Structure formats: C-alpha cells, structure tokens
Amino acid sequence: MPVPIIVAALLLFHRAVPNASLLETFLPWLGVAIPILLVRAWFRSLRAVIIAVLPLMVWLGVFGERLLPASGGTHQLVAVQHNVSDENPDPAGTARTLVEPRPDFVGLEEVTPEALPAYTAAFGRDYPHVIVQGTVALWSRHPLTEARLLDIRPSTQGPDWNRALRAVAHTPHGDIAVYVAHLSSVRLGLGGFDSANRDESARKLAAAVATEPLDRVLLLGDLNSTVDDRVLDPVLERVHTAGGGFAFSWPVRMPVARIDHVMADGMAVVDVRTLPRTGSDHLPVVARLRL
Incomplete structure (x- = not known):
C-alpha cells in the first residue's frame, strides 16, 4: 500500500488502531511526512502527486480548524x-x-x-x-x-x-x-x-x-x-x-x-x-x- 494512503488512513481511522495512545498523542505530527511525500511524488508522476495530495486533504480536514486564528469577541x-x-x-x-x-x-x-x-x-x-x-x-x-x-x-x-x-x-x-x-x-x-x-x-x-x-x-x-x-x-x-x-x-x-x-x-x-x-x-x- 502506498505510504500516502497509509498516512491518510492513520489520520482518519486512528481510533481503529488498538492501543494507539502514543499515535494519538502525536497525531498532528503525521503532517510532517506530507511535504516529503509531495516532493517525492513531484519527480515521479501525476498519479503519484494526486495520491500524495490525499493525506494533505485529510490532515487539513482533521486539523485545519486549529490553524485558524481565535474567534475573538467578548469574554468574562x-x-x-x-x-x-x-x-x-x-x-x-x-x-x-x-x-x-x-x-x-x-x-x-x-x-x-x-x-x-x-x-x-x-x-x-x-x-x-x-x-x-x-x-x-x-x-x-x-x-x-x-x-x-x-x-x-x-x-x-x-x-x-x-x-x-x-x-x-x-x-x-x-x-x-x-x-x-x-x-x-x-x-x-x-x-x-x-x-x-x-x-x-x-x-x-x-x-x-x-x-x-x-x-x-x-x-x-x-x-x-x-x-x-x-x-x-x-x-x-x-x-x-x-x-x-x-x-x-x-x-x-x-x-x-x-x-x-x-x-x-x-x-x-x-x-x-x-x-x-x-x-x-x-x-x-x-x-x-x-x-
């Protein structure tokens, strides 16, 4: 199975992994692999690039909200x-x-x-x-x-x-x-x-x-x-x-x-x-x- 698909699967289905507390603690850091996968894919083929984009899209879907600035507004x-x-x-x-x-x-x-x-x-x-x-x-x-x-x-x-x-x-x-x-x-x-x-x-x-x-x-x-x-x-x-x-x-x-x-x-x-x-x-x- 291609590595990008494995990374995307871990991001999406980490709760299906038994005894995955260590994985879940550092789950956002799976994103570190994504630029490396994209660079490798760029020198291989268009199909490889499309596959490498998959974990990026999944990561943004899971953690994208945390990249946004605070909502602001009043607080008590x-x-x-x-x-x-x-x-x-x-x-x-x-x-x-x-x-x-x-x-x-x-x-x-x-x-x-x-x-x-x-x-x-x-x-x-x-x-x-x-x-x-x-x-x-x-x-x-x-x-x-x-x-x-x-x-x-x-x-x-x-x-x-x-x-x-x-x-x-x-x-x-x-x-x-x-x-x-x-x-x-x-x-x-x-x-x-x-x-x-x-x-x-x-x-x-x-x-x-x-x-x-x-x-x-x-x-x-x-x-x-x-x-x-x-x-x-x-x-x-x-x-x-x-x-x-x-x-x-x-x-x-x-x-x-x-x-x-x-x-x-x-x-x-x-x-x-x-x-x-x-x-x-x-x-x-x-x-x-x-x-």
Missing part, C-alpha cells in the same frame, strides 16, 4: 493551567508569569509543601481564595466553597496519591464547579506504551464530571493526554475546549503536544494559548471563557 473569565513541576527552582517567578494575563482562576499541579508558601505569597491579595489537596491547588479571585478532594486514584496507588480537587467558585456571573486534576503519567518502555494508570484516572475523572450537578463546569489539568487521544472521549462528552490553535505545552524544550488543558461546560472556551517558559518542564496555558 480567564483561567490559567500549569504543571509547575515539583523540581521548580523559582516558584515565585513562576507565579508572576501566571498572573500576567490577570486570570480569575489558576490551577496548579505538582505543588510541593516546600513551595506552597512561595506561591501563596507571590499570588498575593489578588488571589485570596486558595484550596490545596495533595499536590494540586487552585487560586481564585472569587470565593470558593465546597472544597474537597476528588478521588481519581488508580488502583495501583496508595492513599497518599491525591491529585485532584473540586470546588465551587462564586463569581459575579454565577456559580461554577471548578476541577483541578493531574492524571497519571504514561511510560514508554521495553514493553511498549504503558498508560493503564492514566486511563483509569481518566475514567474516574470522567465519571465525576459527568455527575456534576452545576450547569457551569471548569476543568483545569495536566491530563497527560491530548484531545485526540480516545482516553479523553468520556471527559469530552461533558466539557470542551477551544477548536483553534495547537498551544503545545510539553515538553518545554520542544513542545509537541498539548497535555495541559482548560475545558468547560456551560461556557465557551474562546481560545487557548501558551504563556512564557517558567521553571517547569511544561509551558503554562491560558484560556479566555465566554458565558
């Missing part, structure tokens, strides 16, 4: 999401970067007890409402109530694995259920791509969000997966994110995937973009929200 809220890294050498400087777009909410993962005072001091009086559960935290301009730990712990982890929370934010626009979550990491080893813990965490997060009684939901998190990864399908049945832009957030040296997300229900995510580099191995992402 701003949210920032960042895995700050438990090895971050400059939590105060990181916090200053995160408040630059003047967000209403800041969701963080990998917050250590040692770094917590520095973050709290740097966020200052503009973010007086703080919730910390395990290694995840939420800072808010608006009052927070009903704060609780959200159990998305994989069965292989002990009771000290606490990486999600849920709270209700009381904003001038009404109450919003805010979730901050950090799904399990994936591992690439000799046995292949191990995502079992991540997938179990995702299912538990999806179950919690699906039963949320409030109409407006905001999810901030390092989900260790992209929106193209089928593991997030149950989550995306309730919440959604911006269609435009890639906003790759990881790894920081050469971002190739957006695994850090701002998602919402009852609100439109107008756009998502990255913020400047901090002391983390992730880039922060910021989103504007329209009610």
Whole structure:
C-alpha cells in the first residue's frame, strides 16, 4: 500500500488502531511526512502527486480548524493551567508569569509543601481564595466553597496519591464547579506504551464530571493526554475546549503536544494559548471563557 494512503488512513481511522495512545498523542505530527511525500511524488508522476495530495486533504480536514486564528469577541473569565513541576527552582517567578494575563482562576499541579508558601505569597491579595489537596491547588479571585478532594486514584496507588480537587467558585456571573486534576503519567518502555494508570484516572475523572450537578463546569489539568487521544472521549462528552490553535505545552524544550488543558461546560472556551517558559518542564496555558 502506498505510504500516502497509509498516512491518510492513520489520520482518519486512528481510533481503529488498538492501543494507539502514543499515535494519538502525536497525531498532528503525521503532517510532517506530507511535504516529503509531495516532493517525492513531484519527480515521479501525476498519479503519484494526486495520491500524495490525499493525506494533505485529510490532515487539513482533521486539523485545519486549529490553524485558524481565535474567534475573538467578548469574554468574562480567564483561567490559567500549569504543571509547575515539583523540581521548580523559582516558584515565585513562576507565579508572576501566571498572573500576567490577570486570570480569575489558576490551577496548579505538582505543588510541593516546600513551595506552597512561595506561591501563596507571590499570588498575593489578588488571589485570596486558595484550596490545596495533595499536590494540586487552585487560586481564585472569587470565593470558593465546597472544597474537597476528588478521588481519581488508580488502583495501583496508595492513599497518599491525591491529585485532584473540586470546588465551587462564586463569581459575579454565577456559580461554577471548578476541577483541578493531574492524571497519571504514561511510560514508554521495553514493553511498549504503558498508560493503564492514566486511563483509569481518566475514567474516574470522567465519571465525576459527568455527575456534576452545576450547569457551569471548569476543568483545569495536566491530563497527560491530548484531545485526540480516545482516553479523553468520556471527559469530552461533558466539557470542551477551544477548536483553534495547537498551544503545545510539553515538553518545554520542544513542545509537541498539548497535555495541559482548560475545558468547560456551560461556557465557551474562546481560545487557548501558551504563556512564557517558567521553571517547569511544561509551558503554562491560558484560556479566555465566554458565558
């Protein structure tokens, strides 16, 4: 089978590939092969060129919307999401970067007890409402109530694995259920791509969000997966994110995937973009929200 047809088939039917989380994480990057295929085809025949155009058309059909500029328009809220890294050498400087777009909410993962005072001091009086559960935290301009730990712990982890929370934010626009979550990491080893813990965490997060009684939901998190990864399908049945832009957030040296997300229900995510580099191995992402 010609390579262009294989590339087009993977783009269109990646969900039919078993255990394809690795493929789906880097799915947009299949487009890198397309210029090479087109150049090779140009020196062969018209038929080869026509075949080589096929994956280009499919790629544009799948990802073309993300090339378009943000829709713009009004927005009422701003949210920032960042895995700050438990090895971050400059939590105060990181916090200053995160408040630059003047967000209403800041969701963080990998917050250590040692770094917590520095973050709290740097966020200052503009973010007086703080919730910390395990290694995840939420800072808010608006009052927070009903704060609780959200159990998305994989069965292989002990009771000290606490990486999600849920709270209700009381904003001038009404109450919003805010979730901050950090799904399990994936591992690439000799046995292949191990995502079992991540997938179990995702299912538990999806179950919690699906039963949320409030109409407006905001999810901030390092989900260790992209929106193209089928593991997030149950989550995306309730919440959604911006269609435009890639906003790759990881790894920081050469971002190739957006695994850090701002998602919402009852609100439109107008756009998502990255913020400047901090002391983390992730880039922060910021989103504007329209009610």
